[in-house]
Amino acid sequence: LAFEIHAHLSGRGRQFVPWMLVTRIHRSKVDLNRNFALCQDEHRRPCNRPGCRPEHCHCVLCPSSNFALAIYHGYHALLADARMLMGRQWGAGLYLDLHGIGSDYTVCQLGYGLQASALQDRKILQDPLLCTIATAARNSPEGPQAVMNGGHSFGAMLSAAGLPCTPSPQFPIPGQKPCADRSNPKYQYFTGGYCVRHYAQRPAEDLVDGLQLELPSAMRKPQALRTSAQSIAQAVVQWLQAHHAVSLRKWHTLCRP
Structure with a gap:
């Protein structure tokens, strides 16, 4: 999927060519979307899975x-380098963290670092610095809510492009009416993990x-x-x-051959 997205974006012009990092390692082996420091604080022994021995344990929680x-460290070193270059060279951009959920779900989920309940809280929605799309939320004339689940949100644009998702104008609150997946007894809203929080929430920089x-x-x-x-x-x-x-417009100028 990532390679297909890369191909489609590259065809839109040089200013849209993305920098892409792909991992094919299952998270049961190495969970790359977790804060390593917190993992180590919580887990200082082998993971105790059947057959696990310290010399071959693959759990990232196992020191x-x-x-x-x-x-883990190689992956995040590459992400950190890309993030640094994006900030220093271009000063702006969009970090997109792609994941997959199971067959029990029919609607895409977008995570901005906010719980589903926060998308109903007007006080929280008026503070753009709490989400991972702080730049867009802060600069939107219609206010932060418009870019989280309103008409100017990524969800609105993705739904219009043919992929139903939440939060969006169609399904503003994940897991609640009229969201199509609300009847799923195992429903879980993925708010945005360590990576998107760590590499996106830097509005001061x-x-x-x-x-x-x-x-x-x-x-x-x-x-x-x-x-898709x-x-x-x-x-x-x-x-x-x-x-x-x-x-x-700046990228278009800088990307001219």
Whole structure:
């Protein structure tokens, strides 16, 4: 899916060519979307899974696992470098963290670092610095809520491109009416993990927004990949044009051959 999104964005112009980091390691082996320092505080012994021994444990929570530690630190070193270059060279951008959710879900989920209940709290919605899209939320003439689940949100643009999602104008509150997945007894809203919070929430430094995108398995099947990627790429372009227009003009100038 990431490669398809890259291809679609690259075809939109040099200013839209993304920097991409892909991992094929299952999170049961190494959970890259967690705060390593907190993990180590909580877990200072082998993970005690059946057959686990300290010399071959792959759990990132296990300080004895050289394999997990090398993968974790290598992955985040690459992300940190990309994030630093984005901020220093371009001063703005969009960090998109792609994940997959199971077949029990039919609607995409967008995580901005806020609980579902916060999307109903007017006080929280008026503080753009609490979310991972602080730049867009702070600069929106219609206010922060418009870019979280309103008409100017990524959810609105992704839904218009053909992928129903929450939060959005159609499904403003994840897990609540009229969200299509609310009847799922195992429903869980993924608010945005460590990566999107760590690499996006720096409004004092630059203008980089970030969100976590969870796609149901039906949207990641081979026959649906190209359509899903095209919809996501279209939403990314519209988002940048709507909320980072000044930066886009700068990128277009800098990217000229």
